[in-house]
Amino acid sequence: MKDIQQDEQRAVSVIDRMRSLLKKRELQIEPVALDRLVHLVIGLLKSDLQCHRVHLAVELESGLPWVRGDAIHLQQVMLNLLFNALDAIRDVPSERRWVAVRAKRLESNRVEVAVCDRGTGIPEERLQRVLEPFVSTKANGMGMGLAICRSIVETHGGRLWAENNPEGGATVRFTLLAVQEATQK
Numbered sequence: 001m002k003d004i005q006q007d008e009q010r011a012v013s014v015i016d017r018m019r020s021l022l023k024k025r026e027l028q029i030e031p032v033a034l035d036r037l038v039h040l041v042i043g044l045l046k047s048d049l050q051c052h053r054v055h056l057a058v059e060l061e062s063g064l065p066w067v068r069g070d071a072i073h074l075q076q077v078m079l080n081l082l083f084n085a086l087d088a089i090r091d092v093p094s095e096r097r098w099v100a101v102r103a104k105r106l107e108s109n110r111v112e113v114a115v116c117d118r119g120t121g122i123p124e125e126r127l128q129r130v131l132e133p134f135v136s137t138k139a140n141g142m143g144m145g146l147a148i149c150r151s152i153v154e155t156h157g158g159r160l161w162a163e164n165n166p167e168g169g170a171t172v173r174f175t176l177l178a179v180q181e182a183t184q185k
Helices: 002-024 034-051 071-089 145-155 180-184
Strands: 030-032 055-060 066-069 098-106 110-117 159-164 170-179
Touching (some): 030 034, 030 071, 034 055, 034 071, 034 098, 034 110, 066 071, 071 098, 071 145, 071 170, 145 159, 145 170
Parallel strands (some): 055 098
Antiparallel strands (some): 030 066, 066 170, 098 110, 110 170, 159 170
């Protein structure tokens, strides 16, 4: 029992430090062109995508409105989701190494972004908890990436969730508030 309590205290300490790290950098909330942000992040991963022979599909709705957020934090979310997708397809045959980034406007004045893969998917017993701290689908994973992404998205007034695809693999989606007037810039 004492070991369990110490482990719990360490876990709480790690989470508190991560939250304070996120809070130290004051959010720079402004209109963000989501299509530009997606292409910037993909550019950062270009060599990884080529090296691992990954087919990347980018499906951004035409006339996508800008979103309200901190560009640096939103880039971090996109990077983490794409790295997770790349990890998920690492051991599948090359013809299945497929990742898609999709974004579309929702009726609720929100934009939905989805990162899909054809990898191994998320084990059903972890699917409901995969966004929690210290829950990982990776053998050596810490289980912090998706928890941090969820925290960032929720700080922006959005929602993040994961689901398995019927054809295999998984999709992680998140929503952000659209900024209508920013589409004119």
